[in-house]
Amino acid sequence: MAETVLITGASGLLGRALVREFSGGDFLVLAQYHHHQGAKSGNVRWLAGDFSSAEGTAAFLKRHAARLAGCSHVIHNYGPIVEKPTADVTGSDLVAAFQVQVQPALDITRFLLARAPLRSALFIAFEDTGRMRPFRKILAFAMAKNALLLLSRSLAAVHPGIRFNVFSPPTLAGADIRHPQVKPVAPEIVAARVRRIVQGRGTGRHYRRAGTGRKMNSGGCHG
Numbered sequence: 001m002a003e004t005v006l007i008t009g010a011s012g013l014l015g016r017a018l019v020r021e022f023s024g025g026d027f028l029v030l031a032q033y034h035h036h037q038g039a040k041s042g043n044v045r046w047l048a049g050d051f052s053s054a055e056g057t058a059a060f061l062k063r064h065a066a067r068l069a070g071c072s073h074v075i076h077n078y079g080p081i082v083e084k085p086t087a088d089v090t091g092s093d094l095v096a097a098f099q100v101q102v103q104p105a106l107d108i109t110r111f112l113l114a115r116a117p118l119r120s121a122l123f124i125a126f127e128d129t130g131r132m133r134p135f136r137k138i139l140a141f142a143m144a145k146n147a148l149l150l151l152s153r154s155l156a157a158v159h160p161g162i163r164f165n166v167f168s169p170p171t172l173a174g175a176d177i178r179h180p181q182v183k184p185v186a187p188e189i190v191a192a193r194v195r196r197i198v199q200g201r202g203t204g205r206h207y208r209r210a211g212t213g214r215k216m217n218s219g220g221c222h223g
């Protein structure tokens with residue numbers, strides 16, 4: 001029987017590639033969107049959701065509880081990037097970034113841990129541990145994405161039967177915000193990599209120390 005995967009931010013740039021990758025790979029895909037529902041197809045169900053507040057996330061979980069109860073995998077892909085020069089970043093910016101990046105990911109994961117036959121959770125986040133480089137324009141975003149790494153490692157420690165992974169995509173071809181010196185990568189290539197990780201076929205490159213290029217494996221996290 002096909003396994004069910006929930007993909008958040010499924011109507012975005014990487015999300016659309018993930019939907020194609022998983023729906024073509026014998027999964028039933030629950031694809032969360034906000035304003036732009038994607039094309040209907042046999043094994044894709046589009047679920048409307050607004051994650052701009054904890055109440056919005058709770059309403060999403062309540063409205064789609066029956067479908068979500070079948071989820072074996074979740075990919076926390078939702079997480080828009082907001083740029084702001086570091087000198088201008090305020091405490092409110094940090095709170096807002098944690099609201100966007102962390103709150104939906106944690107509340108959805110907790111719901112699925114309690115109600116669904118969850119086998120894996122993958123966070124699109126920052127993989128870096130240890131000494132990190134300073135950020136000039138995306139500090140709040142980077143702090144919140146890095147918090148997902150700590151969250152993932154900590155959940156892995158208390159849920160040893162479930163695979164938690166963190167994956168940090170390269171700059172995507174077609175993205176609005178791009179690093180000038182980095183060659184963008186097609187979302188399809190990234191989506192295929194994510195599927196290998198979700199299916200336990202990717203070789204773990206999950207927790208890295210910034211600057212060393214060294215790979216770390218951590219308890220409860222496997223590729």
Ligand SMILES: NC(=O)c1ccc[n+]([C@@H]2O[C@H](COP(=O)([O-])OP(=O)(O)OC[C@H]3O[C@@H](n4cnc5c(N)ncnc54)[C@H](OP(=O)(O)O)[C@@H]3O)[C@@H](O)[C@H]2O)c1
Pocket residue numbers: 008009010011012013014015032033034035036037049050051052076077078079080081124168169170171172173175176177
């Ligand atoms: N783009 C890059 O180069 C890049 C690089 C590294 C990491 N990443 C990470 O990869 C992931 C995907 O990035 P992306 O560029 O593909 O994203 P994106 O194109 O900006 O997609 C945004 C998604 O979030 C949904 N969304 C927006 N506001 C929402 C809300 N209030 N509630 C619920 N959903 C909402 C959108 O839904 P609607 O369109 O339906 O409104 C859409 O599905 C993110 O976590 C990002 O941080 C991206």
